[in-house]
Amino acid sequence: MASGTALIYDEEMTRYKLLWVDPICKIEVPERLVVSYAALQKAGLTQRCVALPVREATDEDILLAHSTEYLEAVKKTPYMTLEELMTFAVPYGDVYFHPNIYHCAKLAIGATLNLVDAVMTGKVRNGIALVRPPGHHSQRSTANGFCIFNNVAIGTLYAKKKYNVRRVLIVDWDIHHGQGLQYCFEEDPDVLYFSWHRYEHQKFWPNLRESDYDSVGKGRGAGFNINLPWNKVGMDSNDYLSVFFHVLLPVAYEFNPELVMLSAGFDSAIGDPEGEMCATPEIFGHLTHLLMSLAGGRLCAVLEGGYNLTSLPQSVCQTVQTLLGDPVSRISGLSSPSKSALESIQSVRSVHQQYWACFKHVAAKPGYEPHTKHSKLEAGQDGLQPGEETKEISWPEPLLRLPPPTRTAVALPAGLEDSVPESCKRVTETLLTPEEAAEKLGNLNIQDLKNKDLLQSLGNVQSLVDKIEKKQVRNGLLLVPDLRKTLAFAVQHALISLTDRVLLVFLGNEAPVEVRVDGKLMLVQFCSTEPHEPKSKHHIPVMMKGFGDVPGFLHAVLTLLLPLAYGYDPGLILVAMGKGSGMGVAAWTQLTSLLQGLAEGQMLVLMQQGDEEETIRTTAASLLGEPAQSLGTLGDPLPESMDAVEKLRLKLETQWGLLQTRGQNLP
Numbered sequence: 001m002a003s004g005t006a007l008i009y010d011e012e013m014t015r016y017k018l019l020w021v022d023p024i025c026k027i028e029v030p031e032r033l034v035v036s037y038a039a040l041q042k043a044g045l046t047q048r049c050v051a052l053p054v055r056e057a058t059d060e061d062i063l064l065a066h067s068t069e070y071l072e073a074v075k076k077t078p079y080m081t082l083e084e085l086m087t088f089a090v091p092y093g094d095v096y097f098h099p100n101i102y103h104c105a106k107l108a109i110g111a112t113l114n115l116v117d118a119v120m121t122g123k124v125r126n127g128i129a130l131v132r133p134p135g136h137h138s139q140r141s142t143a144n145g146f147c148i149f150n151n152v153a154i155g156t157l158y159a160k161k162k163y164n165v166r167r168v169l170i171v172d173w174d175i176h177h178g179q180g181l182q183y184c185f186e187e188d189p190d191v192l193y194f195s196w197h198r199y200e201h202q203k204f205w206p207n208l209r210e211s212d213y214d215s216v217g218k219g220r221g222a223g224f225n226i227n228l229p230w231n232k233v234g235m236d237s238n239d240y241l242s243v244f245f246h247v248l249l250p251v252a253y254e255f256n257p258e259l260v261m262l263s264a265g266f267d268s269a270i271g272d273p274e275g276e277m278c279a280t281p282e283i284f285g286h287l288t289h290l291l292m293s294l295a296g297g298r299l300c301a302v303l304e305g306g307y308n309l310t311s312l313p314q315s316v317c318q319t320v321q322t323l324l325g326d327p328v329s330r331i332s333g334l335s336s337p338s339k340s341a342l343e344s345i346q347s348v349r350s351v352h353q354q355y356w357a358c359f360k361h362v363a364a365k366p367g368y369e370p371h372t373k374h375s376k377l378e379a380g381q382d383g384l385q386p387g388e389e390t391k392e393i394s395w396p397e398p399l400l401r402l403p404p405p406t407r408t409a410v411a412l413p414a415g416l417e418d419s420v421p422e423s424c425k426r427v428t429e430t431l432l433t434p435e436e437a438a439e440k441l442g443n444l445n446i447q448d449l450k451n452k453d454l455l456q457s458l459g460n461v462q463s464l465v466d467k468i469e470k471k472q473v474r475n476g477l478l479l480v481p482d483l484r485k486t487l488a489f490a491v492q493h494a495l496i497s498l499t500d501r502v503l504l505v506f507l508g509n510e511a512p513v514e515v516r517v518d519g520k521l522m523l524v525q526f527c528s529t530e531p532h533e534p535k536s537k538h539h540i541p542v543m544m545k546g547f548g549d550v551p552g553f554l555h556a557v558l559t560l561l562l563p564l565a566y567g568y569d570p571g572l573i574l575v576a577m578g579k580g581s582g583m584g585v586a587a588w589t590q591l592t593s594l595l596q597g598l599a600e601g602q603m604l605v606l607m608q609q610g611d612e613e614e615t616i617r618t619t620a621a622s623l624l625g626e627p628a629q630s631l632g633t634l635g636d637p638l639p640e641s642m643d644a645v646e647k648l649r650l651k652l653e654t655q656w657g658l659l660q661t662r663g664q665n666l667p
């Protein structure tokens, strides 16, 4: 499996700037790259990455996405006078030229292509290209929005052509709509383009009608263009995560991409004069993590926008740390998305309802017609007038995300040692005495506790919880003879020794523990038979028609379990798969991968002795940070599973706001 994170940066790309007065363009400054790279150096991240060189794009590369006429015109800019450069820029809109910008634009493309090469050849697992000029606004024959050539479009076309990549997902979290990417791929069913962007009902730049949610793609590409408009400013982590849980991730998993291209613009971060949003930099560590279980971890991030010289470098560091596999910081105090965000979420899900099985149950938008025309509204009032400074906004600097000395510790019965990668640390602890065990298992009679294997597994689970609590180990895997008893003991021990909340995710029919009503434990139980009515709001039974329904299981994980877990914000996660849950190893490792975005990755996985070695090995690999295997092309979730999830959502969404998918009063 590929490993390593590429970092591609060259200071030559800082050697162009605005040479005349232009309040619109003045924010796109060389310092954007300088401060970002310096922050990575200061955080000791550059030396942990694989440094790759940039190269100059060839004409052939550029002509993948641009016309000859346009390329020939841009080729003349190095020889233009200041006057000629200004005149040349005017027809394009919100972009400037410089004698060296053509050179830098070729390097930005070359950086992107070297990143694609490194990821597609397995030289690295993922990576980021810190480039300028950005690309996602530029179109076949036009520069726009500080962009000269479309780096991500060219990178995508290059990957398809050179590596025969079939399905590419482009995620564009820049706060502006990458209309250049939309136009390039809107008829291509092999490229799924997702963009969120400040829109304010077409009053925000670039003021395009086709940036709205009803531009779903054209012809065979219908369904493969997803626009999520932000119609208000001030969106925060609740809004961003809700869009991932209820729009992007369900579709992304159904699309099952072979490569993820990330148009990583950080003007969607707090403090940015363009975005005027409120999401703090930590959110990008989570958004990156949520994308890393797709496409076998093949993720190419390419810098787009980002104009606040404090939140930009912080957000870049958050993204790179997650690409490197560092623990993701906890986001506490999440509550629910804004009403405006819910309206956009509902709108985009209903217009895409006809294209995606994951939205099959969503009420279709009445009288909806795919939008096909391009029309341009003259610029209206769009937030800050150019040059108007944002009022002083401040936010806490992101906390350090220090990995514990050991990432994964395992306790396996004799004879199974070699069923996990050697980088796992083996734990074999002292046996517990029956009295010690009884202390926490209370209701079990002492006779039961004579069993040496059981006492050994209780000793191991106690020691692993303690090592995780002391941050000596990030996560652990236990193979136990008696799952129910060991799990009950683990929960009791965790609740006694940790002050923090514990989330237990259990796959199996009989609830393994009684959930107390004090809220210190949340049990999300995937079961195939209707459990007795749970006593506490923190015991959430998720009915799965059959454990073979992988699409249904995944839908429940993405749109129910993750929103619950992020809203609950646990300090420790216990995951256990009861006997015969028959979930399949790919779906199971998606679960253990995705959940590592919570609790700083502090997780304990308990498995029943007798589980096949393949499942044990891949679970350990996932805890070590290996990307989960892709699930392959998902079929449709079983209707019963979808109905069960929706019924549960309706019941819980008032208590757990991130479960909401539409405004309360919307149909």
Ligand SMILES: CC(O)(O)NCCCCNCCCN
Residues within 6 Å of the ligand: 024, 094, 134, 135, 136, 137, 145, 146, 147, 174, 175, 176, 205, 265, 267, 274, 304, 305, 306, 382, 384, 386
């Ligand atoms: C790469 C990028 O998406 O960040 N480019 C943004 C271009 C903004 C153009 N001016 C907007 C005027 C409204 N404030």
Ligand SMILES: [Zn+2]
Residues within 6 Å of the ligand: 174, 175, 176, 265, 267, 274, 304, 305, 306
């Ligand atoms: Zn932008």
